[in-house]
Amino acid sequence: MNKNDYMYLDHAATTPMREVAFEAYKKTEMDAYANSSGGHALSRKAKNILEESREFISSCFGAAPNEITFTSGGTEADNWIIKTPFVDQEKKSELTTTQIEHEAVLASAENVDKKGYKVNFVSCDEDGVTNIEELKQSINTNTLIASVMYANNETGVIQPIKEISQSVKDINPKTLFHSDVVQAVASNKIDFHSLGIDSAAISGHKIGGPKGIGVMFLKTGYKIPSLLHGGKQELERRAGTVNVSGVAGLAAALKEQQQNLEEETKLIEKERIIFESKIKEEFDVKIIGENVRRLCHISNIQFRDINSETLMVALDLNGMGVSRGSACASGAQKPSHVLKAMNVEDRVINNHLRFSFGWNIEIGDGNKSAEIVKNTIKEII
């Protein structure tokens, strides 16, 4: 949809595909459509694209090529890491994660919990930062996996990942430290090894890549069972014909993003600050995570006296797409588990909106967006 017709501020949900990604996707689909595991010329062509992409993509995260496996997205990667290691474990094994994880991790953790393993859901403070002392207390010799997201998808609040991974390793060096970096990758450069991350989930469509492609990073030395069983494709770890076009699209998107990262994030931050200050001038609001480190592209705003359900509908009717939390099948949205964990009062928990900017931002978008919000609120109050 043309940007002049509709102000899309839901990039934390998904982003439009970058032109280069679309071209790479299309070219692979047209010229190298064969199964990359086949034994003929066209398969070799696909396989070459796959492995070249793997090399490039892994290098972007300071990882070795054989440390990354392509998946259908972030959700699959999280499910794989969180659930499968528990398949053949003794009942005393434990999982530690936080209360503010993305549903892909939370629901996987609940699944582990249902199977009878102890799962610790660590709380956070009022800014949405994980309580490290509580987390430390939950780690012991039985902790198989500790999973903490790099940055929250609803608030953008960044977790002190290096400190957390170090704390975990200090107590139990064998614990696998997993981090869902899906949202963080949209506006941050991340080096897994230097942060002490043993495994991670990445999604292509959050950075202008295609939907349906993701990465599961697993540090050399760790082995986990397969999630999907079938033909031994994708480094013999994941069954199913490899989505080579998706991989090529992801590599192209990542290439453009890494080249332009500084420029892109500077503009996003500048426009977001303009947006937030205009809103603050006009209304009684609280910007979530304002005083802590957060992703530059997410602005979660609490309106003191305005129910955000009506506001979201009114914004849509006025040409702006935003989000209230995670979407559910029926379309109606529940109070966010993240805000609940942050102890946001019941009175205002339904008054939040998430505005998330993306790579296609233009100068003036902050101002323009604030105008739409201002005019819309005046209509509904």
Next chain:
Amino acid sequence: MRILVAMSGGVDSSVVAGLLKSQGHDVIGVTMKLWEGPNGEMPETGCCTSADSEDARKVAAKLDIPYYVLDYTASFSENVIDNFVDMYSQGLTPNPCVECNRSVKFDHFIDQAKKLNCEKVATGHYAKIVKNSDIFELHKADYLDKDQSYVLHMLDSEKLAQIEFPLGTISKPEVRQIAATLGLKTAFKKDSQDICFVGKKDYRNFVSKRIDVSSKGLIVDKYENEVGTHGGIHAYTIGQRKGVPGGQGEAKYVTKIDVENNKIYIGSKEELTTKKFLIEDVSFVNSIEYDNLSVQTRYNSDDVPCNIEKVDESTFQIELKTPTLGVAPGQFGVIYQDTKLVGGGRITSKVLEEVYE
């Protein structure tokens, strides 16, 4: 004109959205999420299921109108569910649809419509709004088989001025025909008859999960002779035959529920006949009328000619010209003058005692 249309996912509201759109209005579709499971999921049976909202979404997509599912669960739970359970525990027969229209649908919905710059709201109810000089009157639908004015009796002129009932002059077969012509997938969808939050299950289980109903008591006849025991008064409503101990060949019915003494009275069908009863919290949609009145004592029941007499500001006595069966405390007495709805109120339990004596 911009209109907010309540879309349940059924054929009626689908057609309302379609008709208004084809008349050139700026239509916005909304499904009110009224009831949900423990994890926020929509119910699987009854109405307002996730499949229903999916149908509504598809119809909205077909009509190319904006569509939203909005959360009304807090208001519904507080005003409808709590009331439903509470009334059974008092030996009354609740009408959750009236309660929902009264305190959830038309209040919150109209309020939301205004915020979204909508001049009016529209629903798929079968009822007619007639403008008589400056007053908006509520009338029965032309298609009497489906008339739903009974459950809308609390809407006054001020509210009606903001509402459209486009189906007031259309028959159900015509509605299905229009839906088919518009290519709407709901054209031949079966109508939902269940209480939306209970579905096909027994309402007694729903109630007993929410309140303590374990206290057993006696079932007696009108002479206080013990004829059996019951496991909780919530399982009985006036006029009920199921689960009632039979006499010698003659069918017995619940005639009275004495909450205070935890007693169920049963008797013959004749003992259920009512001539006079009271209605309370009476709302007059229009000014009070006294001539040529009739009353409905249940949704879609026959009109019974009656006289009314004011007891106090909000209570009226209804005297039926022909004594009738099945007047149940908790239900509503809705008064009409020909097709015009005059007013209505909740039937009190006092009445039946009088009749009983």
